Amino acid sequence: MSVVETKVPAGFVPVYTRPKALSDKRFTYCPGCDHGIITRLVAEAIDELGIQERTVGVAPVGCAVFLYEFFRCDFAQAAHGRACAVATGIKRANPELIVFTYQGDGDLAAIGTAETVHAANRGENITVIFVNNQIYGMTGGQMAPTTLPGMRTTTTPEGRDLRSTGYPLKISEMLAQLDGPAYITRQAVFDVRHVQMARKAILRAFRNQLEGKGFSLVEIVASCPTNLRIPPAEGVRWVKEQALKYFPLGDLKVRE
Amino acid sequence: MEIGVVFAGFGGQGILLAGKVLAQAAMERGFEVTWLPSYGPEMRGGTANCTVVIADEPVGSPIVDRPQILVAMNGPSLERFGPRVAPGGTIIFNASLVSAPFARADVRLLPIPMNAIAQELGEVRAANMVALGAVVKVLGLFPLEAVAEALSKELGARGRERLLEVNRQALLRGFSLA
């Protein structure tokens, strides 16, 4: 296993350290992938709230399938799309636990749409981290429900044609219409300011659960440079200039 | 000993309840018993039937191809189940609703105006208990009181005094006519 080693030279004081909630395992994400930042933000939130020993994560099928190796907390690996149902089972069995899912757009917004919508509608007291990078990463770049119009994928070689494949699915807007959820927000991590905002949103989504407020979902608009076939740095521009046109940032529902 | 009793009629005539009360009473008196309802779409509106098997050893088949006793609370039930009754068996039918004669020489035909009697008692829904009273007499396995006790248990909180009394009267009337 590839392990992270941090050596601090004599005379230096570490100010940026690895969150305690993360294990020593090195992330397996591709260069430029936003998962690394988002995974870290979740770990920071767990640290900040001091809940590592009572947190149970639910890993999806997708690029975050190895999530249980990255975290130093209990984890369940769920079938494709079923993370919200698995989280429901864990939470109902033991409401003392803090339960979160971490899912991509294929997992949450295609095959797992029903599980997601109904967990939200029940106001299930869980935290959902939804990474929307508009593509199936792990399987090699097929069209996702969130794929942008005209966007080339391996299954839309001429670009996504709205007439035959429909429109990018706006899950957060859909969920925000329901009475069940407590908190639905859309964030991004393409610069420091947005990372800080996303960090606060994730923290809030966990705090909601601690306070028993119910279902909280943080969507993070991300990019997948590998499957977009662009250099990692271009991913930042992709999110800012392309993805945000369809997926504008901000809180969609906040129940106090 | 293994006796099969089929209760059949319209949905809403209390067919399943009559069977259940019989099964409960037989169980309380130490018999082995099964109660098998028709289930699903049939239980809404259409026809309803249930089979009660009373035995002195564990019941094998809960389905009875040749019942010893048939309670037919309407015409269609008599037509459907009448031919299946075992030779020497008894058909108790609702004379208030069945006018056409049913011809079988090898069984005992017992016409009882179940609806008319229930109406006399001021509770038309008690027709099923009139039928059950007759079944208890034909069976001859336990006293009517066993069924009355089982009924009050089954009705439980729903069993208001007046309702219990009417049903008791209905059981008695059916019993005495058989």
Add this chain to the structure above:
Amino acid sequence: MKVLMRGNEAMAEAAIRAGCRTYFGYPITPQNEILEYMAAHLPAVGGACVQAESEVAAINMCYGAAAAGVRTLTSSSSPGISLKMEGISYLAGARLPVVIINVMRAGPGLGNIAPAQGDYFQATKGGGHGDYRLIVLAPSTVQEAAELVMLAFELADRYRVPAMILADGMLGQMMEPVELPPPIPPERIPPKPWALTGAKGRPPNVVSSFDLDPHRFREILRGLWDVYRQIQRDEVRWEEYQTEDAELVLVAYGTMGRICRTVVRRARREGLRVGLFRPITLWPFPSEPLRRLSARVPVFLTVELSAGQMWEDVRLSVDGRAQTPFYGELGGVVPTPEEILNEVKKYVRG
């Protein structure tokens, strides 16, 4: 004290007495009484009942609850069990002890709600993807249904293998007197050090069926099959009725098993030497006792509410040592004792 209970309700109550504290289900006839009973009674014992949005969601909720270390139940009927199959494969892979009740109805497709036994292959040969088995228990009376539900929880926990109760619409809907076993004291439920309870004072636990390395995954599966072999050795259950001098043995399970008991009684009254072999565990199938019996019984007539599924296991067990004819009904039609007896008379004479 005996109480008159519907099969579905008796199974639900037995689950609660077995310490089941979470139930996840979706309505489908003929097993709705289980969900309804749980909705009415689980909260009172501090448990949780969720009517899920689908059978797919329900089985995955079970995955979560079992992973959290709590005894959990789901129930459905044939089409719904098909939907659960993905989740059941994951339960087997992740070694989660969940009890699944299948109150079978006639299929394929929407079929109808009448009793049938067409899900035998699905239950005993896998059903979902991959190399796994379920412990499959087939009750034939309401009393036995209650007892086997409690046993299913015990076996599931002991071996960390999901267990299925294979019942049918008749057993689910019928009422019979039941002597309910007493509740299991919580301290008798085995501890689950592998469960997801929060990584406090121990390394994190992971519940997963995933391993990308074929050699490592092979070792996991070899371990799983060691467990299966142990179950095959220690947990085979069956009943024999009047087989001692039998010239023909009926082989039938569940509802068909009890109907065949009536056939045996009637045959004996007519002087026909007929017996009954009733598998109670469908997996592990009682092959060895059936094989022993085939040394002296010339005919094994398998009777099923299917086109002949358990029949294959009977033939494998008898392995040519005796005649193995089949009699079955399709589509939810239940043969009468008379019809089966007529079939029996083709092979034996008084």
